[in-house]
Amino acid sequence: MAGDDPGKHKDGAMANTSSAKKATRKILARTAVNKSRKSRMRTFIRKVEEAIAGGDQATAAAALRAAQPELMRAAQKGVLHKNTASRKVSRLASRVKALGA
Numbered sequence: 001m002a003g004d005d006p007g008k009h010k011d012g013a014m015a016n017t018s019s020a021k022k023a024t025r026k027i028l029a030r031t032a033v034n035k036s037r038k039s040r041m042r043t044f045i046r047k048v049e050e051a052i053a054g055g056d057q058a059t060a061a062a063a064l065r066a067a068q069p070e071l072m073r074a075a076q077k078g079v080l081h082k083n084t085a086s087r088k089v090s091r092l093a094s095r096v097k098a099l100g101a
Contacts, residue, residue, distance in 0.1 A: 057099040
């Protein structure tokens, strides 16, 4: 598989130059970090959604306060677009607010 050899691209072609091999290694490392950040972000979102489903506004608000910086950090690090993060936070906040109404 292409991911097994750091000198191979995902299409299976072998990198020829040392700089291309290094670039491939860097891409693999960055992909691993981004996957981790995206997974962490999804976990925080899931905790908010579970609290909303549970119907407890206090728990949902606390989960949202924990999730918001995580989403914005993901946007800052380039895992997702800034507007996407803001939209997700906004939609979660409106759902949490609706629990109290």
